[in-house]
Amino acid sequence: MFSGDVIAFRGTEFLRVVVHRYLLAHYVLIALGIALLEVRSGNYDMTGVEMMQVVVISISVAVVILVALPALAMVLVPMPSGVLRLRSSVLQVSATVLAVGAGQVALVTISGNWPAGFVPVIVMTVFYYLLCEAICHYVMLVVVPRVLRDMRGDVPQRPRPQPEDARAITIRGERFLPETLFHLRADGNYMHVRTTERRAFLPGPFGPVVEAIPEELGMRVSRSDWVARSAAKRTMLSGREVTLELVDGTLVRVAQSRAKAVQEWVLAARQGGGGEAVVGGGPDGGTEMSIQTGK
Known part of the structure; x- marks a missing residue:
């Protein structure tokens, strides 16, 4: 009742x-x-x-x-x-x-x-x-x-804790699988961590974080940007400025001191993966503007 x-x-x-x-x-x-x-x-x-x-x-x-x-x-x-x-x-x-x-x-x-x-x-x-x-x-x-x-016999059991992946990389207390890393960008005293699965806004400093990431996973292309090897598509040269285009169309400005290393890195990565590397002007013949401000 x-x-x-x-x-x-x-x-x-x-x-x-x-x-x-x-x-x-x-x-x-x-x-x-x-x-x-x-x-x-x-x-x-x-x-x-x-x-x-x-x-x-x-x-x-x-x-x-x-x-x-x-x-x-x-x-x-x-x-x-x-x-x-x-x-x-x-x-x-x-x-x-x-x-x-x-x-x-x-x-x-x-x-x-x-x-x-x-x-x-x-x-x-x-x-x-x-x-x-x-x-x-x-x-x-x-x-x-x-x-x-x-x-x-249906007494619910507590779920067993899943073993953590030994390959996971810890960034400011957050764990990320190496193959999911895409783009890290400094933003003042914080940084944007972008993966293929999610985004995170974590405290810096930026330098020590990217230095701890294994070199084979990607490269620091400027003072405020780190790009995963799998995320890089091609480099574009306009005058003395080099811009890195990511596979999703994002443009990242490359520091002049890192330009040659980044071009060689992308060329080697694309050739090794059977892809295409382009070094030259932007698609409209003008200067490609980066959404980043790294040097």
């Missing part, structure tokens, strides 16, 4: 759930709680033992209804899918009415006193029905899923 949730049990799982060790302590706790909430204890002169007997009888009747009816359904109702589906509100109404009735009979038998009247019994029935709904809501949504996981 509270949530409308439905729990599916496979085969005889329902009977195995109700006797599972996780629920045993809950049964004792519920019995003691109902004994403390028993509204009839103030109307009759009964000892604690006598009141506990009434509570045990009432709960026993309720448990029989809540367990026996589903068990009977499992035997009599064909289940082609092998799954028993129970909507517990109907069972809870039946269990509450019969349990209150059994409690009244036990009360008369043990104490010799008759019930106070029809209205108190109705109020008691409604109260215990709502209490039963609340208890079943907690048990079904919190306890039973854990019981089913335990029975089915």
Whole structure:
């Protein structure tokens, strides 16, 4: 009634759930709680033992209804899918009415006193029905899923930590696979790290970072730019300025002191990889402007 949730049990799982060790302590706790909430204890002169007997009888009747009816359904109702589906509100109404009735009979038998009247019994029935709904809501949504996981061996395991790639390069606490590095650019006291998978904006200084990168992975083409070997496409000469074009079309200005080394590096890399190296003017015959400002 509270949530409308439905729990599916496979085969005889329902009977195995109700006797599972996780629920045993809950049964004792519920019995003691109902004994403390028993509204009839103030109307009759009964000892604690006598009141506990009434509570045990009432709960026993309720448990029989809540367990026996589903068990009977499992035997009599064909289940082609092998799954028993129970909507517990109907069972809870039946269990509450019969349990209150059994409690009244036990009360008369043990104490010799008759019930106070029809209205108190109705109020008691409604109260215990709502209490039963609340208890079943907690048990079904919190306890039973854990019981089913335990029975089915579906207890979730913590994911094992994945071993870190020994080839990974650490830059200011961030790890990057060598083959994914593309372009590093200084930006004041910070730097932009661009890979084939992501971008990062990390603190500098820029120089020590690029000096720690293995030489075979790329080259520092200016004071503020490092380019991976796989990212370089061609060099373009316009006057005395050399510009490096990357495979994605990005233009990186090459420092004059590094121009010859970069041209030879790109030429060797492209020839070794079967590619093309171009040394000459820009595509429009003018001066290629770099998005970088390195010297």
